[in-house]
Amino acid sequence: MFDEDGSLDPLLKCLLYVILALAIGKTVWNWLTTDVSRWIAVDLCGLIADHPWWSGLITAGALCLLALLGRLLWWLPLGAGTYVGADDAFDASPEDSADLEILTFRMKQLAAMSSTGFEQACADLLVRDGFRGTRRVGGAGDLGVDVTARDHEDRLLIVQCKQYQSPVGSGHVQMFNGTARPHHGADVPIMIGLNGFTQPAITFAAHHDLILMGRPELKRWAHGQHLYEVLGISSSAQ
Template sequence: MDLWGLIADHPWWAGFIVVGALATLVLLAKLLSFLFGAGTYAYVEQGEDYASAAPSSEAVDPAVLTFKMKQLSATSATGFEQACADLLARDGFRSTRRVGGAGDLGVDVTARDHDDRLLILQCKQYQNPVGSGHVQKFNGTARLHHGADLPIMIGLNGFTQPAIDFAAHHNLILMGRPELKRWAHGQHLYDVLGIQSTTQ
């Protein structure tokens, strides 16, 4: 008896095969999304705001890249880091790359500005404000280990007051939710943070 005959005689087999195939495809899609941290990108073109699921490796015009806060909240940790790297590239920073992962020693994204200053970003996508302990760890590696000229910690949901006080004392730059929103919506990073170019 051939396979088609078996399925025709027992239609519930066809149901098992279809359900199994669909479940496998869904699991595979979730696994790939988790592994590669593919975020959803929003672009502004000719006054329209539309969404695209284009991966960050595709060639897109970085000058029009924006993100909505709900997109940054919904993406994976890797996707959040990549979004920050993409925003730096949009703003014209050079040698921008995402390096976060196990053993990154407090650096998720690196870039250089037009004055050749090294930016070290640590990107925290926590649901709660980032605490002082994380800021202290970043302080211990950003300049001493990585040689950062501008150490910047990004907190999707802000920072605790002790973290803010510690950062102010050690000249660390913190970017909380209001600043991140302005940056994600299209304002240049240095305009958001009030950083001046040394060549002006």
């Protein structure tokens, strides 16, 4: 009945909307075919015939009000769910975190993003958690780094984000291991897999002290829990 994020199943939600629409439609139809039809045919027509100028002004005002209301309803949904800057490079200052303290994402939102948008979402979650100098740098030739940041102890986080539909394999983890510390100087190397990791990848990461964030951990982080709390990393400044 409910999906992974606690939302009502889309098919069931659609059926409920259809039933509700039919019930409302039937009620409105009964109302229109009884009281309203008599009011329009007798009372309203008589009022218009007796006061044409006032009726015209009232009608014009009602049309303007409806047009204004329709324009407002058209604009509101556009701003409500917009994720600003999801496909842009990001360089955040500590002051930005005040605006992102309650930032959360649903797993289906993360899955629907572009790969760049997914990296951006991870960067914004780091800012929300108070990390400094957060920057999305992923792209061609990134040498295994999609997001960089520093924690309150000035430790360097090197993050690679994998939005694959299947678990990340050992080969990708091995490549990350070859660049995270030797090339980028990572203190905290983290690889994020939207749909988890294969067992060989997990075994390799454990042997080389790489931090893997699978789907359960990503869900907790995206839903509001601090990154270090999710990963079990100690920090005196949390």
